[in-house]
Amino acid sequence: MPPPHEPGVERVTLPVGLRPRLIAVDLDGTLVPQSDGVPDGVFEAIARVQDHGAVVVAATGRSVSTTGYVARAAGMHDFAVVSNGAMLVSIDPESVIEARTFDARALLTQLTELLPRATYAVERSDGVFLTSRMFVDRGVSLDIREVTHEELVRDPVVRVIVRSDDHLDAGLGSMARHLDMHSIAFGVTDVAWLDLGIKGVTKATGLQALCDRLGISASEVLAIGDSMNDAEMLTWAGTSVAMGSARPEIKALADHVTGSTPGAGVVEVLDQLYR
Secondary structure, X not given: OOOOOOOOOOOOOOOOOOOOOEEEEOOEOOOEOOOOOXXXXXXXXXXXXXXXXXXXXXXXXXXXXXXXXXXXXXXXXXXXXXXXXXXXXXXXXXXXXXXXXXXXXXXXXXXXXXXXXXXXXXXXXXXOEEEOOOXXXXXXXXXXXXXXXXXXXXXXXXXXXXXXXXXXXXXXXXXXXXXXXXXXXXXXXXXXXXXXXXXXXXXXXXXHHHHHHHOOOHHHEEXXXXXXXXXXXXXXXXXXXXXXXXXXXXXXXXXXXXXXXOOHXXXXXXXXXXX
8 A cells, every 4th residue: 555645744736637758766765765675655656657658767876786676676677867867777687878987086186185084985887886995885885895096096987985984073065165076965974975976967967868768858757856966857857846855945946845755755746647
């Protein structure tokens, strides 16, 4: 059964007869709780809209290794936009279709001068993470390998991640203004972190690349998200929905707002399509 509607939360109301050809769904905080399983009702809702011919894809900051099993559990078997738009992948079978990479040597040199005690990691175009100091984070990747600095900068990469125990109070957001890169995300959990990729590469550009392959226009896309790295996707899509838990500035970018509970809000949106 689908999850119940949240008490005290106004139901989202989509235009009658809305029939998007592609539905892009953020994962963490939108489709699933952070690093948790797929909630009840999600699989059935996705299967129903796919039966009507829609393509449902994950659009996430996760790597391919941590996206695939969640997407498949939710019933998505075709494509996903991962690594905040830098990679377009096939989900079943799991493979990389295209990846936007860059030479990270200059960036890592600049970062190590600013933050000499931080841990640095890069994501390769195959989804493997290489790091200067080993850490375990199943939300980032299932394959993280500690390497030398020479190996860290040897090949082009999809993105650079910085982790620092010294900035738990202030975070690393202020560092982004020193860098000639697009700051994808930053925050503080068990460590302060910064996620950096090519300027201008976002979930929106990754979805546009997929739409170009499928012959779908942005106006035929419905996107659902909750975080700052969903901002470009929400403004690009023909119809956009923000989670009720999103920050006010993210809600302001969306056409509609659904409930706050991951999974439940998405089901409430999907249940109004193709009726």
